[in-house]
Amino acid sequence: MNPVLRALVDGNGGLVTRRAAAQVLPRWxxxxxxxxGRLLRLLPGVYVDAALADGEKSTPPLARVAPVLARRAAVAYTGGRGALSHLTALDVWKLRRQLPGEPVHLNVPNGAGLRSGPYLVVHHRRSFAPQPPHTLMRDGEPVTRLDQTLVDAWPLLPQVDRPATLIRAVNDRLTTPPRVAAALATVPKLADRAALRGLLDRLAAGCRSPLEIWGYDHVFVGPGMPAFQRQVRVRLGGRVVYLDLFAEVELVDIELDGATAHADPREREIDLRRDALLAARGVLVVRFTHRRLLYEPDEVRRETLSILATRRSQNFVVAPGAVRRPSIT
Structure with missing residues (x-):
């Protein structure tokens, strides 16, 4: 290979564009x-060192290189006019790794003159611009902002992956339900929009896991159930904990233990210390397992109502002008 071209390729991590090469070399x-065969054309005007590609020659060139290199090639193809989006942006945000065979997604403005191709989907957006607030840089790659990414990717995700992806984004404090809801409002014809709207409502109510959402929809609802506070922040000693479902009047904390809860004895010990500290403040901790919530929802509901009724009758003495009860603050 021409030494100047080799230097260009090596200096850019194995990638070179026709535009960059034309600045220092003849086109030929x-x-x-x-x-x-020393360079492999991945996209119009974008080439990669052929040694970095593998797989059958019948496979689309963009699918023959590592995902990071494929993303860099797609961004280079836009010439600064686009950003990674949809499932590809989710990968960059580290919320869901793209599966083999899934194409690279790009958002570009209308009129950009860029086309989709094998292993590449180009989304033309009327109001899109390749700069903030529409995009930002993450790990050196231009991506659509997370709230828009979650909405755009929703209909492309397998249904089993949808709730976990959004829940993780909220739990990791990368975004908030209101911000995602605002992005959703700009896409009125999104496929399966009602399911996303429902999930956002439950996250806004404080649910932070699929198990909590199940409880919200099927167990801790109906006559006699209080308006539980969800994910109540409490400082215990030198650390902060969050109560899954807190009945403030009865001072009852209902904890929903996931399917893998307490697999580690050390985690169980931590929970026991936490429950003891809450008990010292007058808070009764009631734990329900994943299995019981899913397979015995009616019994869990009855037990919860009985516990709440007992707490109301035992822990509160109503005197003229006052209600005496401990505080968790």
């Missing part, structure tokens, strides 16, 4: 390297 040098 790049074409010769491509014809001889």
């Amino acid at each position: 040098v790049l074409e010769d390297a491509s014809r001889s």
Whole structure:
């Protein structure tokens, strides 16, 4: 390979564009390297060192290189006019790794003149611009902002992956339900929009896991159930804990233990210390397992109502002008 071209390729992590090569070399040098097989054309005007590609030649070139290199090639193809989006942006945000065979997604403005191709989907957006607030840089890659990414990717995700992806984004404090809801409002015809809206409502209510959402929808609802506070922040000693479902009047904390809860004895010990500290403040901790919530919802509901009724009758003495009860603050 021409030494100047080799330096360009190596200096850019194995990637070179026709535009960059044309600034220092005659056009034929790049074409010769491509014809001889030393460079592989990934996209129009974008080439990669052929040694970095593998797989059958019948496979789309963009699918023959590592995902990071494929994303860099797609961004180079836009010439600064686009950003990674949809499932690809979710990968960059580290919320869900793209599966083999899934194409690279790009958002570009209308009129950008860029086309989709094998292993590449180009989304033309009327109001999109390749700069903030529409995009930002993450790990050196331009991506759509997270709230818009979650909405755009929703209909493309397998249904089993949808709730966990959004829940993780909220739990990791990368975004908030209101911000995602605002992005959703700009896409009135999104496929399966009602399911996303429902999930956002439950996250806004304080649910932070699929198990809590199940409880919200099927167990801790109906006549006699209080308006539980969800994810109540409490400082215990030198650390902060969050109560899954807190009945403030009865001072009852209902904890929903996931399917893998307490697999580690150390975690169980931590929970026991936490429950003891809450008990010292007058808070009764009631734990329900994943299995019971899913397979015995009616019994869990009855037990919860009985516990709440007992707490109301035992822990509160109503005197003229006052209600005496402990505080968790």
